[in-house]
Amino acid sequence: MSVQPTYSGRRTGVRVVVAGDRGTGKSSLIVALATETFADNLPPVLPPTTLPADLYPDGIPVTVIDTSSSMESSMKRSEELKRADAVMLTYACDQPMTLSRISSYWLPELRRLEVNVPVILVGCKLDLRDEHDPMNMEAVMTPIMQRYREIETCIECSAATFLQVPDAFYYAQKAVLHPTLPLFDQETQSLQPRCVSALRRIFTLCDHDMDGALNDQELNGFQVKCFNAPLQPEEIIGVQRVVQEKLPEGVNENGLTLDGFLFLHALFIEKGRLETTWAVMRKFGYEDDLKLRDDFLTLPFKAAPDQSVELTTEALEFLRGIFRLHDTDNDGAVRPTELDMLFATAPESPWSEIPYLDAAERTALGDLTLNGFLSEWALMTLIDPKKSMANLIYIGYRGDPASALHLTRRRKVDRKKQKTERNVFNCFVFGPKNAGKSAIINSFIERPFSKSGTTTTGERWAVNAVDEIGGNKKTLVLREIPEDEVKKLLSKKNSLAACDVAVFVYDSSDERSWKRSKELLAEVARKGDESEDYLVPCLLIAAKDDLDPYPMAVRDSLGISQELGIEAPIRVSMKQSNLNNVFGRIVHAAKHPHLSIPETETRKNRKKYRQLFNRSLTFVSVGTAAAVVGLVAYRAYAARKSASA
Template sequence: MPSRSAAGVRTGVRVVVAGDRGTGKSSLISAAASDAFPEYVPAVLPPTRLPSDFYPDGVPVTIVDTSSSMESRIKLIDELKRADAVVLTYACDQPMTLSRLSSFWLPELRKLEIKAPVIVVGCKLDLRDERQPMNLEQVMAPIMQQFREIETCIECSSATLIQVPDVFYYAQKAVLHPTAPLFDQEKQTLKPRCIRALKRIFMLCDHDMDGALSDAELNEFQVKCFNAPLQPAEIVGVKRVVQERIRGGVSDLGLTLEGFLFLHALFIEKGRLETTWAVLRKFGYNDELKLRDDILPVPTKHAPDQTVELTNEAIDFLRGIFRLYDSDNDGSLQPSEFDDIFVTAPESPWTVDPYVDAAERTPQGNLTINGFLSEWALMTTLDPSYCLANLICIGYGGDPTSALRVTRRRSVDRKKKQTEKNVFHCFVFGPKKSGKSALLNSFIGRTFSSNYTPTNDVRYVANAVEQIGGSQKTLILQEIPEDGVKKLLSNKECLAACDVAVFLYDSSDEYSWKRSRELLLDVARRGEESGYGVPCLLIAAKDDLDPFPMSLQNSARVTQQLGMEAPIPVGVKLRDSKSVFSRIVSAAEHPHLSIPETEKGKKRKRYRRLVNSSLMFVSG
């Protein structure tokens, strides 16, 4: 049974109770459920459910008892891996069971890679020897320092019912209102992603954009998040607390961003995480501090040969963002200007693969407008949900459904002999040392390097391509390492999203030509079998080196047999590569042409024609 609804809201919390034998696990669970000390408790209780009205958050809790015997170890491990929270017990009258937490249980949870928060619970408080008092905070502080996964420590007595309900309240709270995403315990500061989310919320609530929340804006924020207004005296009190504790937290205009962040840090330090979480969830954030899927209307129901693109409305918004953050008006974004755009997103999205170094930059490392829009086009193609979330986080105020559009099926484009797409996805195949990486580097303006560095993973680059007549299209080149071709083609729908494929070979190397031809035939066969045939182009790289004998004749013969264009020659340093990319886009714009046909494919087509003509004769 899933513990989340479709909107990402928790529908239940699963708490697993573990610990040494005889530490009071079963008695604790029974006492919590019945509000009475049990006279008889079985060795292991069946799962126990606390109803949704048991605690204020209105979420039911399922408590799972476990056995610590070796025979039950496999079941214990399975339950721990399924836990939302783990309660680790020790007996207050048996000091050795407390030592076992740090010598066995906590290291064991790490070894099993259990990510759930941990609540340490001392049971049998009523049996502790009064002559040996213990300061729980002093004893647990070094353990909690070592094991940051511990959320809370509490001692209780099932016999006297002291703090028994609190145990599972804290366990539920650790799941519903986790500390880890919000607060760095070591540094005692809000975490970067939490700061970014709160900054976005602050900016959304600062309607007059004066850098402060006025009393009216604070009140509106309070009503939105907690359905109750703040009294004037309460507003004065809040601002007084901030003013006394942090310089610059309050200005003449109201509560500043610094003050807003300080308040949330204060809530968390005082254990009121539910307050900050209520604010974050009201503004659409999940437990990872990313926008929830249910508020991202990304089109998901479409055919494999349909892709997602940004609409003109979204592109106009991005052009405006570019101009806004290009503070020196030099037509490019410096790294600092670029980072400023994403200060309200969970992180800057293009600092990691596959987006890092995927677009055109100036010699100074600045991002051009073409590079900026190409990065967005790439992100939309690869991860539409991530793209839409980032658009919203940086301030896209239009209807989210108006930001993305689904393209027409490529099979329909082939029949109509034209396409309406603005972004084309090209697979780049070729054997090692054929020049694939050099082609990609040339596309984004990188200087040619004679040093050979093999590409082991799939790599993407994107840029705008000017076509004859002045139209501009975005081309995405995806480099397919030779070693990855077999795995790629094993997927029946691997070519569905591909608009055009190019095959490079070193025209001075006979093996390179033969291997490229093999790759071309493999892709052609896969296209015929799957029905996702794509336009293909051959590129004779390193054309300025001495060609191997018969290279031109062989390649011309193969392309003619397959019904393709003749190979496109390019030099080692790809000085005149712009025409190559224009021809790649042209092939994608005419999806019915340059689709290679193998002999087997031609025979299949002739057979279908024969069958169809026979059926027509019989019908006549």
């Protein structure tokens, strides 16, 4: 199915550090490889040795670092080990104690230093082993390799006879350029989940007629793309025969199935041909962690702090199609198992952790509706456009990535034009503890009101579509800012740049809650005063309206609203399901970014200054115009006088 591949990753070199007990043959091993000679009198530690790029098929140079095993050199050795791409641990075949030290000292030491790279165990001085005391290498090494999964392979060699010396360093280079661990689980003897996901995506991309199998033409197209050489008809028959003998369902009347495709790659890996599978992975853009390379995910723009990113109509249509494809029972929602299948070609489901976990509306059975599905994508695109673009590609988006994302206009321009073209609004939800923020957020994504009174800790996100007057929909993102995180948030330079509107929730029955919410509003307003680029519309929300109100809060909040020139507090009760169109009013404030901005003393003074400055300019302009007219009149008079003379 393949020809001998060359390395197609982005590494330009491999750094191999050789360590082990004194007298195990480290330096002799390195010299033998570099010079193909055996030397007796060597310095305690060799200088770095660079092997030529053409020594091995992948064409990548290897730099070999010798180390001392002495206690005095432990710090230097540790530094080198931490910089290694691969580590070769040596033992002497004629000194059994040095082999014991591999598992009793050296491997635990690498773990202590957190050296997470492939390890090659190398037995040196094979020519000196006692012929009357042969060692069963498999029996000795298997328990060690089972305990220390970082061991890539074991090999014994002789510098004196040059036996398997190049092979030892080849395995070290190969372990770096074509690592086993991302592809294959040695313990279960099966492909890693991410490897399966990547191969599933590659298979889907190559299955052009979408019949679930690679026919001869599709298989040849895959072969040419990855290895620049077509398969002969007899080779295709041979591949299918091998698969069918071991896995009957791996081939059907249409060609090689996904199961057969996965089986072939598992077979390559088991036979030590990892470079074949890695050549495929890298041709389709995968890094060693089996995620797409950064150059596949370059955003087509650079966003200013007060710009946001949204999905285009083309991307949304693609997502609706993908949703319908996986909604097998056509009930308008995808079950968790269906959602897993939807993301089966991605490294993992992107919504399995905060902030996406439980951020969107679901049915009573926990299924994700189309609205919830698109809302999750809107949230991911807003806060992590690169991740959104990557997952679009993972699940099969074949258009130009630039056509999937749209960069919105700067918010300061929207404010000047007194309107916005955005479809997704980011709302920061401030408020003291127990003010009712969580109840509002739960209501937003159709979660029932809880009477338990429990409070949430940490930041939380929620996203949903909101109906506008006129029948249009906008997507609103609520980001709950914990009270004890406000100071940290506002200490950042552009902390409010991503905020389309800020709301301040308080318990209308509690004096402290109102006072603290008022303080938070003042802090946010002052932050906006630092730069007019980041002024934010603000709204007050009086929660728990079913309780007896705190009288001073009612009067004070109305006064504060009038003083700052913002809307009067929106009174809501989640317990009584009295929402007072709060989410629509938040969207309305975000749509009109020039309104609802607190008129602080700083802003008022700034406006007065501008008015005075503009008046001065007007006065100067009028005076200048008068002077110009006078000068023209004088010149005309002087000209007439001169002519009459």
